Amino acid sequence: MIDPRSLLQQARPVLAHPLFLAGLAIRIVLIVAVLPRATTEWYGPFMAHSVSHPGFAPWADFLASGGNERAFPYGYVMWLALLPLCALAQATGLSVIYGYAATLLAFDIALVFVLRRFIAVSERVLLTLYWCSPIALFATYWLGLNDVVPIALLCLALMSFRSLDMRRAGVLCGIAVSAKASMVLPIPFMLIYLYRNPGLRRLAPRFVMGLAVSLALLAIFYLASPAAVRMLAGNPEIAKTYELTLPLGTGVQIYLLPLALLLLVYVAWQMRRMSFDLLVAFIGVVFFLVLLLTPAAPGWFVWVLPFLVFYQVQNGRRAILLATGFSILYVLVTLLITPMPSLLGTTLPDQAAALTRDAIGARGIALLETVLFGLGVVVSARLWKGSIVDNDYFRMSRKPLIIGVAGDSGAGKDTLVDSLEGLFGSHSVAKLSGDDYHFWDRHKPMWQVMTHLHPRANDLSQFAHDLMALAGKRTIVKRHYDHSIGRKGKPHRVHSNDVILASGLHALYLPILRECYDLSIYLDIDEGLRRHFKIERDVGQRGHKMQGVVAALDRRMVDARQFIHPQAEHADVVFSLRPIHPRLLEEPGKHPMRLKLAVRFRQGLLDEDLARVLVGVCGLHVEHTLTGDRAQVELVIEGECSSEDIAMAARRLIPRLNELLDLGACWRDGVAGLMQLITVAHIHEGMRKRLL
Numbered sequence: 001m002i003d004p005r006s007l008l009q010q011a012r013p014v015l016a017h018p019l020f021l022a023g024l025a026i027r028i029v030l031i032v033a034v035l036p037r038a039t040t041e042w043y044g045p046f047m048a049h050s051v052s053h054p055g056f057a058p059w060a061d062f063l064a065s066g067g068n069e070r071a072f073p074y075g076y077v078m079w080l081a082l083l084p085l086c087a088l089a090q091a092t093g094l095s096v097i098y099g100y101a102a103t104l105l106a107f108d109i110a111l112v113f114v115l116r117r118f119i120a121v122s123e124r125v126l127l128t129l130y131w132c133s134p135i136a137l138f139a140t141y142w143l144g145l146n147d148v149v150p151i152a153l154l155c156l157a158l159m160s161f162r163s164l165d166m167r168r169a170g171v172l173c174g175i176a177v178s179a180k181a182s183m184v185l186p187i188p189f190m191l192i193y194l195y196r197n198p199g200l201r202r203l204a205p206r207f208v209m210g211l212a213v214s215l216a217l218l219a220i221f222y223l224a225s226p227a228a229v230r231m232l233a234g235n236p237e238i239a240k241t242y243e244l245t246l247p248l249g250t251g252v253q254i255y256l257l258p259l260a261l262l263l264l265v266y267v268a269w270q271m272r273r274m275s276f277d278l279l280v281a282f283i284g285v286v287f288f289l290v291l292l293l294t295p296a297a298p299g300w301f302v303w304v305l306p307f308l309v310f311y312q313v314q315n316g317r318r319a320i321l322l323a324t325g326f327s328i329l330y331v332l333v334t335l336l337i338t339p340m341p342s343l344l345g346t347t348l349p350d351q352a353a354a355l356t357r358d359a360i361g362a363r364g365i366a367l368l369e370t371v372l373f374g375l376g377v378v379v380s381a382r383l384w385k386g387s388i389v390d391n392d393y394f395r396m397s398r399k400p401l402i403i404g405v406a407g408d409s410g411a412g413k414d415t416l417v418d419s420l421e422g423l424f425g426s427h428s429v430a431k432l433s434g435d436d437y438h439f440w441d442r443h444k445p446m447w448q449v450m451t452h453l454h455p456r457a458n459d460l461s462q463f464a465h466d467l468m469a470l471a472g473k474r475t476i477v478k479r480h481y482d483h484s485i486g487r488k489g490k491p492h493r494v495h496s497n498d499v500i501l502a503s504g505l506h507a508l509y510l511p512i513l514r515e516c517y518d519l520s521i522y523l524d525i526d527e528g529l530r531r532h533f534k535i536e537r538d539v540g541q542r543g544h545k546m547q548g549v550v551a552a553l554d555r556r557m558v559d560a561r562q563f564i565h566p567q568a569e570h571a572d573v574v575f576s577l578r579p580i581h582p583r584l585l586e587e588p589g590k591h592p593m594r595l596k597l598a599v600r601f602r603q604g605l606l607d608e609d610l611a612r613v614l615v616g617v618c619g620l621h622v623e624h625t626l627t628g629d630r631a632q633v634e635l636v637i638e639g640e641c642s643s644e645d646i647a648m649a650a651r652r653l654i655p656r657l658n659e660l661l662d663l664g665a666c667w668r669d670g671v672a673g674l675m676q677l678i679t680v681a682h683i684h685e686g687m688r689k690r691l692l
Helices: 004-015 018-033 037-052 058-064 076-091 096-118 123-131 134-142 146-162 168-181 187-196 205-221 224-235 234-241 258-267 276-291 297-316 319-335 346-391 390-395 413-424 462-470 527-540 546-570 606-616 643-651 668-691
Strands: 244-247 252-253 402-409 431-432 477-483 487-494 497-503 520-522 574-578 597-604 620-624 632-638
Touching: 004 018, 004 096, 004 123, 018 096, 018 123, 018 134, 037 058, 037 076, 037 096, 058 224, 076 096, 076 146, 076 168, 076 205, 096 123, 096 146, 096 276, 096 297, 096 527, 123 297, 134 146, 134 297, 146 276, 146 297, 168 187, 168 205, 168 487, 187 205, 187 258, 187 276, 205 224, 234 258, 252 258, 258 276, 276 297, 276 346, 297 319, 297 346, 402 413, 402 462, 402 546, 402 668, 413 431, 413 497, 413 520, 413 668, 431 462, 431 487, 462 477, 462 497, 520 546, 520 668, 527 574, 574 668, 597 668, 606 620, 606 632, 606 643, 606 668, 643 668
Parallel strands: 402 497, 402 520, 431 497, 520 574
Antiparallel strands: 244 252, 477 487, 574 597, 597 632, 620 632
């Protein structure tokens, strides 16, 4: 249950802020002093008639009474949103237009709090960029346009979308579309976002169901009213969508806005994975395209406001200056080309605008409109580049994330790969195992003269070609080596995916392989511990004889030292697993095998953050040392920790962890979980470096 006191406590910093109070005062003055023509000629009369003649078919009743066909081309949601305060105003002896304006003010305030939830910014910045925006003040309170209602509902849907409440997000999207049909434009991008994020794909039916149910319920009654359809079809704003055309021969025309929107949908579809920030940026670009490729109505500029705030927050001072210039020029141009409201019962604004129009002339007004269009192009281009083209996920979508894991036999490569697959989800992972590239089955006589640790016993060239094919988003065909029978199975296809996990004895052996990886890992396990684990695995799980396993270990040591161990020098991260005390290996089974983890990697900013969360969140003991040349860091970690603590530490290190990992990411306890945590932290760091 929502605690009203808690909500008030959270809202107080905004409500008490001087900028909020100043903006609120300006809005109240405009509501009292200004009578917009849109309100007095269209929306006010329609709502007044609805209040005086209650019923479920307000459009039919209004037109039957001789009302203007352009008065209210909106659905039930807009009508129901405006109705309560309009009815209250009329019941208290006030004009309905004050109830209408009060409703817009309520949605305006609500939008402030919605933006505060999904844009990480201070109250001062948010209030400056949105609440004090000339577009917000001018379009809603000077011109009396109601576009703040559908855009507030859409942003509320996006907030639910971000919190993964998909059913509510779908319902709110349907409600926003009922308020204004143009709010249907972001929905294809929301569906692409869900489909292209495999971890979220299972939530897509909830979104679709919520959207379908709300649209069906709201649209059935609306479309059943011929008068409502007549108002909507007669709305001149719909025709603006098709005014900009490209002629192609006799009688053939291409509508540029639908074409641009289709191309943008295609660009989004081509992405392998989309983050929430990228989704918001795409929606912002969609609304900017509508402004640029149509003779946009003044109220449509309100649609871009939340996304303009998002762009300014992401891109700093230059973006703020551009957006401010765009907003001010919008007000100036609209003042010149739009019928003015009456001010305190006089026609002074319209008279002043007429004098200004005469002084500037038609060419001067056209020049101002050209400059406004040019600024709009610049802002939308920078929004496209800064928030989409330069976005981490957009750039990552061109190439999968590739992780290489090398180490000696029995070092735990498969265990690490499986644990990473549990974080990213099997639906997002393609695995490439070096064991599948052994030249011979286990029973071939060649193994008597050469161990599988020798590079020439493995088809490393094919391994590299297959890895590069997966990196290029192509499908490969290979045979899996089954350790239980010592033979390869039938050929099968492996499709490329968002994450490619390549592991093997020689995963870091060839320079061309090392160049493919976004992160390379080497498992440098304590030799005694490695023998313990390998005997436990090969004898206990694979059914080999103890004597043969021990003899093979001794025979392979020469190749391991020559070909396997040197790969550690090429790894970004080296995990060294060691027993807490050597005597644990002398008496196996007598004491629980307690381990400590040593991690070596290049010095950077990550070591301090890692050490801090391992100590502060997981309660572990961490020794933090630098190598002699201070080029590498080593962390030695001891202690027990749970998967819950490790997941919490990961969220501290990577704020947007959910956009990187699967929705149901499976964290492990103990050392395995620590290796997951450190690997994911380095993946995140490596992704950012890759994008420099």
